[in-house]
Amino acid sequence: MIKVQLPDGSVREVTRGTTPYDIAMNISPRLAAAVVVARIRPLNTTVTSAETATDEANEAQTEAGMYSSAAETAERLVDLxxxxxxxxxxxxxxxxxxxxxxxxxxxxxxxxxxAILELFPETKLGHGPATEQGFFYDVYREAPFSEADLAAIEARMAEVVARDEKFVRVEESRDKGLTDYAAQGEFMKVYFIEKFTKLGDEISLYKNGDFTDFCRGPHVPSTGRVKAFKVTSIAGAYWLGDEKNQQLQRVYGTAFFNTKDMEAHFKRLEEIKARDHRVLGKQLDLFSIQEVAGAGLIFWHPKGGLIRKTMEDWMREECIRRGYDMVFTPHIMRRELWKVSGHEGFYSQNMYPPMELDDAEYRLKPMNCPGHILIYKNSPKSYRDLPQRYAELGNVYRYERSGTMHGLLRVRGFTQDDAHIFCTPEQIESEIAACVEFADEVLKAFGFAEFKVELSTWDPKDQKSYVGSPEHWETAVGSLKKVLDAKGIPYRVIPGEAAFYGPKIDIKLVDVLGRLWQLSTVQFDFNLPQRFELEYTGEDGEKHRPVMVHRALFGSVERFFGVLIEHYAGAFPMWLAPVQVGLVPISEKHLDYAKSVKAKLEAAGLRVELDARNEKMNAKIREFTLQKVPFVLVMGDKESAAEAVSVRTRGKGDEGSVGLAEFIGRAKTLVDSRAMAL
Structure with missing residues (x-):
């Protein structure tokens, strides 16, 4: 007999081999019909947030249909x-x-x-993970799928669901799996088995009807439980992300428990489409990407440039207030510097090729850290000088593959609000804590109320991808954990996602549509100070090695701006709006008064645009409305005589006539307080 503890704390003794479904049936047949999957953990163990996160971090492997007994964790999902x-x-x-x-x-x-194999049996399968939006399956087939093929696949899926085939897990030896898949020409399955299992392992397969897939699971009890689904699109994807490999077809779909949820999902996608920063960027004349200049390179137009300046001014002021020194470093540096830093060996695939100049080879900088290190190293430092905090809104350049760029969100040249803090080991936790607090302030200042945190650690089994000793890594990870735990911040641990030089805290904001965006990061670095032989004189008169904190809070100005556009759908808060007030004189005879209003508004520090065209009033109002200007002021005989303006507020409409002085006071309060709403 074994003991099974339920969430209410009650314990049942059942025969070994009893299934979760058996227990559900014993409780209630209605419960058994409603449950989808089971979560188990060994009795009398607790799962910390970090351990839970580690299991979640394995989702990519789990959802990809890969199996490894070593991947089993204290807490896991299992079939009913x-x-x-x-x-x-x-x-x-x-x-x-x-x-x-x-x-x-x-x-x-x-x-x-x-469905794909039943319709197109020549297809070879890759993997099919669940995603935040649905799922996909990578497949190899020489002939591309057409729209008609996708419709046929969806129709055949409905037949598979109607057959209500049970998902059955079977296990077999790794050698048999490799032999069978190799004989079938399933090169991707062979690769996954070799990569994610070891000699002597048993591998798991899932069968439904005549279909069998190498998969760790778990699954719903039968295909009939997949009730609401849709095949949505198709895209190209190179095998293993290598352009030299076979071109795969990635077939996307989504699934929900019911049609109502699926319809809500597609309605949300329409909202996302309406907020697309690339469309709004063109409509509002904020930025462009010029084909003649190259992909992934951003041109900031005057209105976008105004918002950028406002963002950067705020960031610089905050940095100075928090004890940072503003620095500037060159865009290119000698290749030898990148060899010392380790970027040449660990990051070169993301860097542009070397440029051979008259005295040496140079490379465009992908990061600002080596430049800041050279500033630190330029003069002797005492423990009294630490911490040294250097901040820079520096342009960096990283090579992104063709097809991966996406408007402002994935670019080749961007501005990183970078900072590096050089401190004693005793100061490291307080500096990390201050960076996390700063990140929280950044998100709140720009209107984001919610965020999620991940702690990216190294993979001790993959030491070739990292620099530094295990002891240093344990110390660094421990420091980051200690800060997050002390602040009571929930977090997920993501193994293997650290930078090559140290672990990091990633802060993901949640936008108005509930989407996660990776922007802010705080990294612990004990490696670069060692590689560059940094020193400070301690209180004991001896030389000591500082440690470093890397932090970027916007992440990049471009990406943050893209997220802002989509979050606000282009209707920026008053303090960020490139044009804060639009002026509409009813006729030409009111133009002089409109000009005097413009002068007074600008004297108060507001950004104003006067539409002096010989157009109808409603056309001018409509144009300002399309440009999402917060306030439109209309001026006619009545307003001119009373030193007043007729106010139209974005999202609220006509609010009637108010005194000009009163409006200026209201507008200045909105700007000075950085209010989110009008």
């Missing part, structure tokens, strides 16, 4: 049909659980793969 063999704590997850939705989507990917 999985036999229980030890004392466990058990949760039965229903449709309301987010983890259950991901299981449905991964199962939908198997349903889609089943």
């Amino acid at each position: 049909s999985a036999p229980l063999s030890e004392d466990v704590a058990l949760e039965l997850l229903k449709e309301s659980d987010e983890a259950a939705l991901k299981v449905v989507r991964h199962s939908a990917a198997h349903v889609m793969a089943t």
Whole structure:
């Protein structure tokens, strides 16, 4: 007999081999019909936030259909049909659980793969993970799928669902799996087995009907539980991301528990489309990408430039207030410098090729840190001088592959609001804490109320991808954890995602549509001070090595601006709006008064645009409305006589006539307080 503890704390003794479904049926047949998947962990163990996050970090492997016994963690999801063999704590997850939705989507990917092979048996399968928006399956087929093919796949998926085929997990030896898949020409499955399993392992396969896939699982009980789904699109993807490899076809879809949720999802996608920063950037004349100049290079137009200046001015003022010194470093530096820093060896694939000049080879900088290190190293430092905080809004250049650029969000040249803090080991935790607080202030100042945090650590099994000793890494990770725990900030641990020189805290903001955006990062670095032989004189008169904090809070000005455009749908808060007030004289005889209003508004520090064209009043108002200007002031005989303006507020409409002085006071308060709403 084994013990099974339920969420209410009650414990049941059941026969070894009992399944979660058996327990659900014993509680209630209605519960058994509602549950989707089970979550288990060994009894009498607790799962910390970090451990839970580690399991979540394995989702990419789990959802990709890869299996490795070594990947099993203290807490994991299992099929409802999985036999229980030890004392466990058990949760039965229903449709309301987010983890259950991901299981449905991964199962939908198997349903889609089943349909593809039934219709196009020559296809070779890659992997099919669940994603935030749905799922996809990478496949190899010489002939590209057409729109008609996608419709046929979706129709066949409906047939697979109607057949209500059970998902059955079977295990076999790694050698047999490799032999069988190699004989079938399934080169991607062979690769996954070799990469994610070891000699002597058993691998798991999932079968539904005649379809079999190498997969770790778990899955819903049967294909009939995939109730609401749609094949959405197709895109190209190179095998292993290498342009020299086969061109795969990535078929995208989405799945939900019911049609209502799916319809809400597509409505949300329409809202996302309406907020696309690339469309709004053109409509509002904020920025452009010029083909003649090259992909991924941003041209800031006057209005976008005004917003950028406002953002950067705010950031510089905050940096200075918090004890940072503003510095500037060159765009190119000798190649030898990048060899010392380690970028040449660990990051060169993201750098532009060397330029051979008269005295040496140079490279465009992908990061600002070596430049800041040279400033620190230029003069002797005492412990009394530390911490040294250098901040720079510096232009950096990184090589992004063709096809990966995406408006402002993925570019080749961008401005990083970079800072590097050189401090003693004793100061490191307080400096990291201050950076996290600064990041929180940045997000709130620009109107983001919610964020999520990830702690990216190294992978000790992949030491070739990192520099530094295990002891240093443990110390660095421990410092970041200590800060987050002390502040009570929930976080996920993401193994293997650290920078090559140290672990990092990634802060992801949540926008108005609930989307996550990776922007702010705080990194601990013990490696670069060692590689550059940095020193300071301690209180004992001896030489000591400082440690470094890297931090970027906008992440990049371009990416942050792109997120702002989409978050506000181009209707920026008053203090960020490039034109804060639009002026509309009703006729030519009111133009002089409008000019005097413009002068007074500008004297108060407001950004004003006067439409003096010989056009109808409504046309002028409409133009300012399309440009999402916060306030439009209309002036006629009545306003001219009373030193007043008729106010139209964005999103509210006509608010009537008010005194000019009163309006100026209101507008200045909105700007000075950096209010989010009008």
